[in-house]
Amino acid sequence: MPHWCAEFCLSVQYQHGGVVCTQTDRRCAVDLALRVADEMDVNIGHEVGYSVPLANCCSSDTVLRYCTDDLLLREMMSDPLLERYGVVVIDQAHERTVSTDVLLGLLKEIQLQRPELQVVILTVPHMSDLLASHYGNAPLIQLGGASVPEVVYSKGTQEDCFRSALRLVLEIHHAQEEGDIVLFLASAQEITCACEILRREAAELTPSLGELVPVALYPGQGGGCWVGEEEQAKSRKVFLTSSHSEAPFWGVDTVNFVIDTGVQKRHVYKPRIRANSIVTRPISKSQAESRRQLVGSTGKCFCLYPEETQLPAETPASILEANITPTVLFLKRMDIAGLGPCDFISRPDPEGLMQALEELDYLAALDDDGNLSEIGIIMSEFPLEPQMAKTLLASCEFDCVNEVVTIAAMLTAPSCFLEPSPESRPEVLQRHGTFRHPEGDHFTLINVYRAFKQNQQDSCSSLERWCQEHSLSYPALQMADAIRSELTDILRRLELPVSEPAFGTKSNTLNIQRALLAGFFMQFARRVDAAGQYFVLTHKHMAEIHPNSSYLTQAQDESLPEWVLFHEYTLAENSCIHVVSEVSPELFIQMAPQYFFYNLPASESKDILQTLLDHEGSVPCKVKRGRSQTLGSESQEDCAGNQAQERCVLQ
Structure with missing residues (x-):
């Protein structure tokens, strides 16, 4: 099918652009590009190429380009009408990934502004009628049945x-x-x-x-x-x-x-x-x-x-079951580019949409009119979850970019810790425990990455062997390294400061905690019993620290921290909070936006925080319970030294 589309573009002398074919899997995009280049007897990266996250093999001569669906969405941020292309082929539409569904919705709007754009959708038979009607009874070509095994x-x-x-x-x-x-x-x-x-x-x-x-x-x-x-x-x-x-x-x-x-x-x-x-x-x-x-x-x-x-x-459809906050941030960015509303095949749940808007509001990504603020526009430039993007921006304020960009890369890549089987669990956790940092899991991830980079000078085989010996995933660490390089390049392109390494100093530790709280203040919990049960402040649920946490590789329950910030909360047989680090309640009060703090549901934990706030004698920031549009400057002194000063909150 992409061959025919390339021939179509050739027949009109590429006056409307070339062909792009999306895949839901990055490896498929690469393999198909290699196979098609071979069949067309051309060199990969010239007439036929591919673009996937962290790898680009295209040139100005590329006529047929394979890419992942999420990468084509990011390309729309700079080319909202996809004017580089005369044909867009959406493959594997039946997978119903979030990115594919957003593409299918936006392409309908793009075609209104670019009638010459051809859209070809490849899917399984049971979805063909739904898609054909969505695009106004589009022509339908059905291929013959495959062989039966x-x-x-x-x-x-x-x-x-x-x-x-x-x-x-x-x-x-x-x-x-x-x-x-x-x-x-x-x-x-x-x-x-x-x-x-x-x-x-x-x-x-x-x-x-x-x-x-x-x-x-x-x-x-x-x-x-x-x-x-x-x-x-x-x-x-x-x-x-x-x-x-x-x-x-x-x-x-x-x-x-x-x-x-x-x-x-x-x-x-x-x-x-x-x-x-x-x-x-x-x-x-x-x-x-x-x-x-x-x-x-x-x-x-x-x-x-x-x-x-x-x-x-x-x-x-994944969009009905996923966290759509990143999608809403992207669509708000598309509003700026002049695209109309996305006509979803399956409309997201209103509750999920409201929660996404509320979260972006708390992160100061929206202005008073509900449009993207300056911070929101910068956040959308990063291929990260909005909370992590806000954390990375805050690290520029607190002079700890070098460390936070490592945390962001390690948490965006798949987990570097190989999941142990029941038989090998004690041995594997002991190996993972060698990287343990007393401040928590976020800092442990920095230790793992630094150890990986120190051994990277050796050959690939010895580096893979080192990963095996420590029960770490070599592909995941490779990906984290590539993501870190990409994030650093984006920071430099946006002319944001990249700090020098200072990991291990007391001030650097405090600044990393501040940066993490700037993005993840909504994920804060307090230990309420000796058994290690944590109370999550935002929704009053109980949870345990995940068994693979560095806190549980060597420490006993009684030494678990009282107040923690966590990266993710998962409901399973045992509700767990993942990637946990200790943060003082005073620092939480200092960093959480006022209107978020006062919207927290009533609880004993909130009363404790309120008592700390009253005892501190701080004057609340003079902002309404809406949002602050500026990236506030946070005092670098300890809370105790600022009792007479107005608290400045990074919003």
């Missing part, structure tokens, strides 16, 4: 499909049928556990059966742990993934078996309590069908659920 269904229940899947992998390998295996699991934790079990089992196999190589493919970490060509020829690979999409495996010709557990774990955001809940649910019919197609007519697909299982018709 052999499908084997389970006759039992799905109670222990994880162990059943691993047993099936070993049975296939013992049968010595040719071909690699793709195993779809429910979560990253299951991938880690399965990888460890299969490695242990593979070590005990007789050499005559051949080598069994588990390959962990964690969503968001690129291609995973691919093996070399020499090993590929003499081994059977088992690709372990929890991807909601089958896209990363299209074009992998060696796959002859698919094992589908039929379940997935999704993060569903609860706007009222600002928390992600982990929901286990069955996959959709379209997902099941797409996974079967991976093996073609010659392979086998093992579905570990009965044939009569009623699967939902489609996967819910």
Whole structure:
């Protein structure tokens, strides 16, 4: 399809621009660009290229460009009408990522202003009528049916499909049928556990059966742990993934078996309590069908659920279940560019929308009219969550950019800490404990990154070995390093100051805490008992520190901090707060906007803060309970030294 679109643009001599084709997965964008360049017999990066987060392989000669959907959205910030392109191809529209849905909504508005722009949407049959009607009964081309593989269904229940899947992998390998295996699991934790079990089992196999190589493919970490060509020829690979999409495996010709557990774990955001809940649910019919197609007519697909299982018709759109605060920030930026409202296929929940606007208001990203403020415009320049973008801006004020940009990169990349299996948990946590910083998890992440950079002078193989020895993810740390470089480049482009390293000094520690509070004051909790239960001030829920926190690798419950700032709150079997650092209540009072503090629900914890505030004798900042549009200057002295002065709050 993109070939035809390129030929169409050629036929009109590219007077309206070239072709861009979006993908939901960064690795797919790269692989498709390489494959198409090969088929067209051109050099990659010239006529055919790709742009994905942290990697660009395009030139002024590029006619056909593959990119991720989120990257095309960011490109619209400087080119809102996509005037570089004559054709936009939206691939995998049925994945319903937030970025894809926003693109589909904005393209409808763009076409009103650019009627010459051609939009091509590639999707599965069950979504075609919905999309065709959304675009005013657009023409519909339906391709012929794909080959039907052999499908084997389970006759039992799905109670222990994880162990059943691993047993099936070993049975296939013992049968010595040719071909690699793709195993779809429910979560990253299951991938880690399965990888460890299969490695242990593979070590005990007789050499005559051949080598069994588990390959962990964690969503968001690129291609995973691919093996070399020499090993590929003499081994059977088992690709372990929890991807909601089958896209990363299209074009992998060696796959002859698919094992589908039929379940997935999704993060569903609860706007009222600002928390992600982990929901286990069955996959959709379209997902099941797409996974079967991976093996073609010659392979086998093992579905570990009965044939009569009623699967939902489609996967819910991510925009209905995600935190849409970053999306609202982006759409506010598009308002400035002159684009009309986004015509969503599935409209976001009003409660989520109101919560997003409230959060942006607290972060001073909006002005009195509800439009983006100057701070909001700068925040939108960073490919970060709004709270983290505000934290990075505040670090410029507090002269700790070097450290905060590291924290931002480490928290934006996938977790660098490999999830331990139950058997290896004590040993793995002991390794992670070597990086522990007494001030908390945010500072521990800086320690990990600094250790990684110190060892980076060695060869790649020795650096990977160092990561293995410390149970750290090499791809995640590589990505964090690349994200950090990108954020530093953006800071320099915006002419914002980048401080010199000062990690470890008392003043630097205090400034990092201030910067974190500038963005994450809404995520503040107090310990209320000796068992380590924390009371979250914004919504009065109880939570525990996540077991992987550095506070729990060596310390006992009684030494846990009383007041903490956290990065994320997740509802699961045990409600947990993730990435936790100690912050004094006096500093919270100093940094939290007045109108946020007074809107906190009544509680014992709030009474304690109010008592501290009254005892301090500070005069509240003379601002209304709306917002301050300026990046206020925070005093660098301790709270005690400023009792006679007006408190200045970074808003």
